[in-house]
Amino acid sequence: MRPFAYVFGPRLYSVFTESRKQGREYSGHTLERVADRAIRWVSRAWSILWYTSPLVLIYLWKKGAFAADALSGWIAFSKVLGGVSVIVTGVFCLRGVSRRLNRDYQTFVDILTSARSGNVQARLNLANYDFDFHAWPVDFSWRESVTSGDPTKVNDSSLWSRSSGGLGLSSIASIPKRILMYAIAHVFGRRAMYPGSTAIVQSLMDSHLLEGRWKLVTVHGGLRAKLLAEDGNSIDSMFVDRRGRPGNGNKLVICSEGNAAFYEVGCMITPLEAGYSVLGWNHPGFAGSTGLPFPQAERNAIDVVVRYAVDRLGFELKDIVLFSWSIGGYAATHAAMIYPDISAVILDATFHNIIPLAVSRMPPSISGITESTVLNYLHLNNADQLCQYPGPVLLIRRTKDEMISTMYVCLLAN
Numbered sequence: 001m002r003p004f005a006y007v008f009g010p011r012l013y014s015v016f017t018e019s020r021k022q023g024r025e026y027s028g029h030t031l032e033r034v035a036d037r038a039i040r041w042v043s044r045a046w047s048i049l050w051y052t053s054p055l056v057l058i059y060l061w062k063k064g065a066f067a068a069d070a071l072s073g074w075i076a077f078s079k080v081l082g083g084v085s086v087i088v089t090g091v092f093c094l095r096g097v098s099r100r101l102n103r104d105y106q107t108f109v110d111i112l113t114s115a116r117s118g119n120v121q122a123r124l125n126l127a128n129y130d131f132d133f134h135a136w137p138v139d140f141s142w143r144e145s146v147t148s149g150d151p152t153k154v155n156d157s158s159l160w161s162r163s164s165g166g167l168g169l170s171s172i173a174s175i176p177k178r179i180l181m182y183a184i185a186h187v188f189g190r191r192a193m194y195p196g197s198t199a200i201v202q203s204l205m206d207s208h209l210l211e212g213r214w215k216l217v218t219v220h221g222g223l224r225a226k227l228l229a230e231d232g233n234s235i236d237s238m239f240v241d242r243r244g245r246p247g248n249g250n251k252l253v254i255c256s257e258g259n260a261a262f263y264e265v266g267c268m269i270t271p272l273e274a275g276y277s278v279l280g281w282n283h284p285g286f287a288g289s290t291g292l293p294f295p296q297a298e299r300n301a302i303d304v305v306v307r308y309a310v311d312r313l314g315f316e317l318k319d320i321v322l323f324s325w326s327i328g329g330y331a332a333t334h335a336a337m338i339y340p341d342i343s344a345v346i347l348d349a350t351f352h353n354i355i356p357l358a359v360s361r362m363p364p365s366i367s368g369i370t371e372s373t374v375l376n377y378l379h380l381n382n383a384d385q386l387c388q389y390p391g392p393v394l395l396i397r398r399t400k401d402e403m404i405s406t407m408y409v410c411l412l413a414n
Helices: 002-007 030-062 066-100 103-116 120-128 172-193 199-218 270-275 295-312 326-338 354-361 362-379 382-386
Strands: 012-016 023-025 129-131 223-228 234-240 252-256 275-279 322-325 344-348 394-395
Touching: 002 066, 012 103, 012 120, 012 199, 023 199, 023 382, 030 066, 030 199, 066 103, 103 120, 103 129, 120 129, 120 234, 129 199, 172 362, 199 234, 223 295, 234 295, 252 295, 270 322, 275 295, 295 322, 295 326, 322 326, 326 344, 326 382, 344 382, 354 362
Parallel strands: 252 275, 252 322, 322 344, 344 394
Antiparallel strands: 012 023, 012 129, 223 234, 234 275
């Protein structure tokens, strides 16, 4: 297994000191850097091909690529593809050799292997590295929690019955429309509502996320953790502990970011500057978090974050404040609803319901299908959830907020 750990192991970005007050960027050998760059380009090319595959297939069909006499062309293409595969395999092997000769990566692999086998000290030492999060061991699972929210307040069963246009699961005539709604939600809707979950946005933000994590660890003493949600998604989180210091450190602020924001470069900085303990997390599908940011996944994510704060970090619900930006208000209001003992909720630049915003951004001619799609697959009903929270709420709205206004050309709607 050890050779494979070098060939297919995670990318290593930073190495921190034991105190994690200082660190340095991991500098692999030239061969490793070149191989990594080549692998990234191949990965990006594959992503572009995957997303454009419907258009490519249509183009090939029109050009007769699927005709019986086009077999020779496909044989030539398969040879090219086989050659590329051999080259990519060679690049992976060269990267593995280069890593094997690097003392920093050797030490990292030893620690990672020991941590995965249950070595407690190795798990603590692993916090001194910043690397691809998919290889990070799970720190906390929802199964470990003794804290739980009120499940009776969560009700998804009404979504289909409330769908507009007379949709019913038993209606055969509604099947084509349901298929269309599913396609819109999964191909376009999710990416439009959560652009931070797309590969292109994350690629553009990659260097900023690395810099943000660096600062959170070295400047603020942040502790990264992988949380396993009930649906199997891994949630990337960062905790900054200010307890025992003068100020507001005994209060924990859980930050829920916007639709293209990440805890590395998001609203965590505001409570940090005010002296609070802070717990940030990334939406499913954002940066290190797995899955896709549909409503159920969002609810499971914020649930395991709250459980982690109480059962592992040791905060009481009465000492937790929920702070959200924009679309993060859905997760925050859900947590407030099922954990009513939470101290307070702050909603910054959020909305009461996603449907009016979605309808106002789409052509009026498809408002019906837009509303039905959102209601059935992407329904974020913040106000309904917030009304079931008995504690104090602070709403922050901006008079020049173009995103939250339901009258797109009229900011007075704010």
